[in-house]
Amino acid sequence: MGKNIVQKILDDHIVTGTAQAGQEAGIKIDQTLTQDATGTMAYLQFEALGFKRVKTEVSVSYVDHNTIQEGFENGDDHKYLQTVAAKYGILFSKPGNGICHQVHLERFGVPGKTLLGSDSHTPTGGGIGMLAIGAGGLDVAVAMGGGPFFLTYPKVIKVELQGVLRPWVAAKDVILALLEILSTKGNVGCVVEYGGKGVESLSVPERATITNMGAELGVTTSVFPSDEKTRVFMEAQGRAKSYRELKADADAEYDRVIKIDLSTLEPRAACPHSPGNIKKLSELKGIKVDQVLIGSCTNASYRDIMLVAKLLKGKKVAENLTLGVACGSRQVLQMVSANGGLAHIIASGARILESACGFCIGNSVAPGTDAVSVRTSNRNFFGRSGTTSAQVYLASPEVAVAAALSGEMADPVEYFKNFDYPVIEQPSQFTIDDSMILPPSEKPDQVDIFRGPNIGDPPVNIALPELLKGEVTVKVGDKITTDHIMPAGNRLKYRSNIPKYAEYVFEREAPDFSSRALQNKNSGLYNFIIAGDSYGQGSSREHAAICPMYLGVKMVVACSMERIHRANLVNFGIIPAVFESREDYEALQKGDLLEISDIRKCIADGNAVTIKRESDGATFNLRVELTEREKELVLAGGLINATKGA
Ligand code: MIC
Ligand code: SF4
Helix, strand or coil: CCCCHHHHHHHHHEEEECCCCCCEEEECCCEEEEEHHHHHHHHHHHHHCCCCCCCCCEEEEECCCCCCCCCCHHHHHHHHHHHHHHHHCCEEECCCCECHHHHHHHHCCCCCCEEEECCCCHHHHHHHCCEEEECCHHHHHHHHCCCCEEEECCEEEEEEEECCCCCCCCHHHHHHHHHHHHCCCCCCCEEEEEECHHHHHCCHHHHHHHHHHHHHHCCCEEECCECHHHHHHHHHCCCHHHCCCECCCCCCCCCEEEEEEHHHCCCEEECCECCCCEEEHHHHCCCECCEEEECCCCCCCHHHHHHHHHHHCCCCCCCCCEEEEECCEHHHHHHHHHCCHHHHHHHCCCEEECCCCHHHHCCCCCCCCCCEEEECCCCCECCCCCCCCCEEEECCHHHHHHHHHHCECCCHHHHCCCCCCCCCCCCCCCCCCCCCEECCCCCHHHCCCCCCCCCCCCCCCCCCCCCEEEEEEEECCCCCEHHHHCCCHHHHHHCCCHHHHHHHCCCCCCCCHHHHHHHHHHCCCEEEEEECCCECECCCCCHHHHHHHHCCEEEEEECCECHHHHHHHHHCCCEEEEECCHHHHHHCCCCCEEEECCHHHHHHHCCCEEEEECCCCCEEEEECCCCHHHHHHHHHCCHHHHHHCC
16 A cells, blocks of 8 residues: 555654554654743753754754743853854854744755754645644754654544635635534644645745744644655755655555645635634624734745735835734845835835734734734634734734735725735845854864753653542633743743743633642642643643642643643643543632542542542542653653653
């Protein structure tokens, strides 16, 4: 039987485990990327694990998230990251060089290779035919040290693309259409592989928009074939030598096939407050818009920004609204400034924002009270923009410009009907200037690592006790994202200071959580988090596990859980348990005192776990499905303890 692309790459990289869907497999990682908001902790862990040099083919440390730098903390983190990179053999992409995923695609992505990144949108690399996976920083630290990355050998969903997109319908509409079909939950353990004739019409940056936002499906990653379009892109990036063709065998099999006819798609938007809440623009037109933001790792390629420039040329942004534009990388910014595109954007009345994450993570340009914001980014979780009452819609650059010019939601097909759709040709040669990517030091022994006062040691956990007794310190609903658990925005600067950052766990959901949990911890009780379906959606931030661990959380019990967050919990010694029935979830309440008398034995034996509620003696059955490797981590109190033999 032939192989699909996912199987080909995985089978080339598997070093341990079983190549069978649902089983755990360990794979070799060729490349890693980190960004500054997750990277500081990842490198602190790399150091704590005692590694002396990265063993990957390429490891890059990007600075793109915390670039507002209110106070000394982020600047210090950047310096720490730069010195660590110089010492341990890592390339360092300076702030201003662009967003990690965009820069990595341009300068480092190689078809057929594996990429592990401490950011959930690492699957952007699937646009160039990589198997690119997002993970917690600790998993990336292990991979940098040469250890395997463990994942569930996936089921593969083929998305068969037919036809060609109509003018004004964009790559973003393809992924929004897929989100409409698959939704944001229930896809754990799957990879999406694109195929079909329709693939040929999509450029690498368009494919990358699709694989980037595939993260919102909750799949492990998404991947496109590597073909002539890939070759042309790599050649234009001066990297033709790294190109290789990659396609599925004709008789490859898939677990599911979904067909999308590109020529029938209409412009869409994800409505507040979920990337899965999709509506067609025809249903949204007329909604007044206060803010339009174009940028992020999803839609800020040369193609996207040039399209925006051409659409804005000679026009003015509507009076009632603010438009902000951020190029995804310095390469894009250099090119659109050299060819005059930037001048049209400036002349239209747009604000030019830094080539960084910026607005996407809510650390700048927060909308006003009740404001409607249309963005080309990938997440519109409640409060993520920095304003809880804001209504954030996610859409293509085409939709964003139609809104910016008209002042309201407008279907670009209709709005631009008297305008020729600008075809943006891929340049035969992109501007190549890697001067903001610093190579590691040639004299690593002489590099002193800089540590500012905000940088603490990674917190130490204790091994799992035999008697687990504690309080339900918080009970949350369905689809709780890591943005709900561990807010980013203006709290981001505390990423390297766990005791301080831990004060903000569930800041909006349960403002008393942190103090209550700490009080329990100090009086010898543990904390339980009770949650509904799809707990831990969204980002890879391991702080959503580290900070609860620091506060004495030993178990999360949810109706279901997302992949990266579940792995992060295990890495930090928190048991990821699942309710046998939804009624049990309904029955447990905040404040309940719970007890498991023989938890170590249950975990070690792989038995079902039963919790007893102290007040009435009621019992609740839980499933704790852990591999032998994961059991060891949970029993030891996390990966660092297990590695050090604690
Ligand atoms: C995000 O888009 O949510 C982030 C910020 O990039 C996160 C990483 C982080 O929290 O630092 C992600 O996607 O993993
Ligand atoms: Fe940055 Fe936003 Fe992309 Fe996350 S989703 S990497 S915050 S641009």
